[in-house]
Amino acid sequence: MAPPEAHHQADPELNETLHDDSAPILTERTPLIHNLKDHDGDHAELSVTVLKTEAKTLVSLAWPVSLAYVLQVSLNLAQIFSVGHIGTKELAASALATMLCNVTGYSIGMGMASALDTLCSQAHTGSKDPHALGKHMQRGIVVMAAMSLPIGILWWFAADFLRLMGQQEDIAQLSGTFARYALIGLFPMLVNECMKRYLQAQGIMKATLAVIMIASPLNAFLQYLLVWSPIGFGVIGAPIATSITYWCLPVLTGLYIKFVAGGESWGGWEWKEALDLSQIWEFLKLGLPCVAMTCSEWWAFEIIALAAGWIGDKELAAQTIVLNTCSLTYVIPLGISIAASTRIGNALGAYCPRTARAAAVACILLALCVATVNSSVLISVRHAWGWLWSADEEVVRLVATVLPLAAIFQLSDAVGAGVGGILRGCGRPDLGAYINLAGYYVVGLPIGLIATFKYNMDIAGLWMGLTIGLFLVSLTTLIIVYRLNWTGEADRARTRIMKVDQGYGALLPGDVLVDEATTRDDDGYLSA
Template sequence: MAAVLALGRLGTNALASMALATLYANVTGYSLIVGMGAAIDTLCSQAYGEHMAGTGEKKELGSPCGASYDQSVSHFQRHFRHLSRTIVIMYIMCIPVAVLWWFTEPLLLLAGQDDVIAELSGRYTRLLIPSLFPFVISECVKRFLMSQGIMAAQMLVIGVVAPINFFLQYVFVFTSWKLGLQGEGAPFALTISHTLIAVALVLYARFVEGGDAYAGLEYDQLFNTKKLWMVTELGIAGVLMTCSEWWAWEIVALMAGLLGPEFLAAQTIVLSASSWAYTMPLGFAIACTTRIGNALGAGSPYQAKLCAFVVLGLGLFLAVMNSTFLMLGRDSLGYLFSDDEVVIRIVSEIVPLAAAFQLADVLGCICGGILRGAGRPEIGAYLNLIGYYVLGIPIGIFLCFKLNWSLYGLWIGLTTALFVVSFIEIYMIYKLDWDREADNARQRSMDNLACD
């Protein structure tokens, strides 16, 4: 947000270039890292639950790796090893991402983007490459803390770093310390901010809360192929689950741009409002992931199931509340962002669809949290892929361009698809064998301990 506000003062080209660079970086990099974090959601929350239940050191198990585990290291400290291995996987993943970001300009030109916009976007994205590495640390440590029920750390750190980011944007874009004449200081400031967040979260985890799990750097454990593959499997499912939805909305933004600037502006406004409304159910989903993972790790399938259905009930309440608020603000929402009467009219007409979308989106968000906590993110991944790319986007494009329903058609397509996905996810959660999921959580722990 700070970068957009800063570059908006430099002109349309700078703002458009940063918007395109951000879209490109989100699709090819940041979304992959966020999705890969699902491995921590599952493994660390279940390991922590087992530790808190006192079951972590009471197992008699053989060693499929041909060696006994080190009993001098607590089960809780093995929780830290899941974090370390996930970071290793993410850093390996960052190598091809960095290459893609380095060649942003030619790739955007190949996609038919304007020469000036492509050149500036490429410059911005190259300056964002160093941000990949602190972003990995901050995303992993944030989820590591959340898996222990420590939710305040990120809020505290963001509350401190956000104003610093605004200050850095001003310094590196407008003052004599500015980098370049086209706003190159904006991505540089973002990189510094990501670094500050990562350092602050690491210090918090080490010295305030969560540091008991620290087990030091154990290179033989970091590069254990069996365990790295366990992380990779869960992470890939998380990537598919996260990115399928993230990328779908980027495609909708591109489609809206083909309809004209007024429709793109209206799409941006409505999606921004929907994203803001999404924050509260997202918080519930994160808490649900942690609690369900903790319960399964502790060998309490009934508690996990109870948590899942209680949060689904809360999710339904939040969905109705969000939809109601959107409808109440239907005629005023557009005025908060634009003075263009055409844009305001389109926003007013799209809001009812966005309100209906909220019902499915909130339930889908909660279901995703439940499935990650249960160690079954692949269910959400497959359903999202089918829902968005077999149903939602094709239906939306058909309604938009073949039946000339414009932006309304795109929203109808995705809303319909998400309702289908959400209902199937609820059914799958209802049919989950929670006793079996608790056994699966125990087996993951045994596989981990057997090779430690």
């Protein structure tokens, strides 16, 4: 094992390359961490040049994530396509089971895994332990294993649960069977979420894209083989195929880590580190707010989908079209969000508060630009878009009515995604959780339901409520980010790293401890 200091000392040739304007900025093996210290002093002022530099960095990190997300969505679309051509009842059961699994399993696990966005990104540049990221990932896997048990029990008895919720007997029974077979793929899917964040924290974003480019066609083949081919199982083959694909994801990601990039931060499995209760508690302190932050938004959209179904079939169809459209437009803000959490976490871990601040501002500006483009596109295609999804004239009319609201929603959605990434990079998901809960469940959903069912605004009322709620969420979080003391956030990152490093210590060579006696300037930065 290399000395701890070697983990952070930049190669002189690499430093020279980074200062050469003609050299590439980002590769899979040199993920924009070595130049953080050099650039932090240049980021004292938020000049156009500084913001362009950070924006280019975020874009280079974001695009593989966005593309990978599109391909990942194809896994569920392939299952829907397979089942939908069997029958309406089967499609309804699949949709119900998918909603149950999303609400009670995937959203919770993905939210908990988001704790690694903070822990791994900050440790990658701030920890002296060269295997700190691997230890964080191990603890994440242990937490995912513990979470899978209660989730698995619920999924196993999903049919009984759905009957209690008033679902029809045949739909509840088939949905329960779907959930049981989906349970096979739950744990590997959550493990892969931890592995993805382990790599993303190092700036290795193309790994997820490479893995999903293999998994997506594999899943399509398995859907055919297990559903439609002579040796297939019919409708039950669809969740089996998806579960097999989920098992392939961590295997493929592990092979990428071992043979392509990212293996330097993995020191092998260590049970003592993985089961350290004090460190697991630190993980949960970040993970639980991330769960609340993720689930509050995810569940709100599921409630809106249910409410649209109460209005009527055509309204539910229009709601499904608009929601899927917004999911497509969200892929770019999502990539920017993950890129921002990585960049800001790396910067704070390296004790570069000015770089973190510049990255945050660049993230918000990029989100606004993307939102403007998305909104303009939705407004321009609002009358024709519905025809791509449905031949029902009434459904198309409803889509055209709602898309202008969805266009306004884009502004808040993109900014909210960007600010969420900033808060995760800082290790402040608790702030986002409180604000999301208030914005969606105190403001957005009540307004939407009242407008829909009391004032007969149909699904336009639902989207009006969502838009108002998310606008307040985005505005509030923007104010919080504006008021952040970035040196204070760097101090918090250092404290967090020191708790984990234990014997290694958390200070980089030449750094000094920051305490209350340290003199700061008016912006909260250390005085010279």
